[in-house]
Amino acid sequence: MTTESVLTDATKEAVDEAVAHALGDAYDCNRVWEAWSYNTMGRDDFSLITEDSDRLREVSEAAIKAVLQSPEVQRLRNIEKAALDVLSWTQAKHRPPVREALPCGESVTVRVHALADLHDALHPDSPAKTAGIKGRS
Numbered sequence: 389m390t391t392e393s394v395l396t397d398a399t400k401e402a403v404d405e406a407v408a409h410a411l412g413d414a415y416d417c418n419r420v421w422e423a424w425s426y427n428t429m430g431r432d433d434f435s436l437i438t439e440d441s442d443r444l445r446e447v448s449e450a451a452i453k454a455v456l457q458s459p460e461v462q463r464l465r466n467i468e469k470a471a472l473d474v475l476s477w478t479q480a481k482h483r484p485p486v487r488e489a490l491p492c493g494e495s496v497t498v499r500v501h502a503l504a505d506l507h508d509a510l511h512p513d514s515p516a517k518t519a520g521i522k523g524r525s
Contacts, residue, residue, distance in 0.1 A: 395452065404441075407444060407451060408438040411438055412438075414437050415436060416440070418433050418434065419433045467510055
């Protein structure tokens with residue numbers, strides 16, 4: 389998953405600014421680490437990360453990727469998907485062309501079933517399954 393498909397440019401720039409602020413005067417070594425053993429390293433072998441927009445974006449992208457792959461964000465994505473699935477299912481299967489065509493009691497039953505489906509989608513391992521709701525298969 390790339391951040392291009394998830395975040396706006398403004399959000400990516402805000403992350404870059406936050407990372408730059410957190411890094412402060414951190415330097416990046418531009419040579420292989422083994423060069424230290426040859427005593428050939430000099431000031432020119434280091435650069436401020438905040439002055440290299442490509443390197444700063446690379447650090448930002450790594451942080452963003454870690455957050456996007458976190459269990460918390462995955463749970464939010466599952467909630468969104470489950471809600472959209474339930475909404476789609478409810479509209480496609482249980483919404484008549486004319487609003488008044490579905491009696492009030494049946495409308496409430498459809499909504500309860502939709503909420504039960506949402507609960508089951510969000511908590512697939514929950515011992516409190518909602519399959520026992522009257523009229524729900």
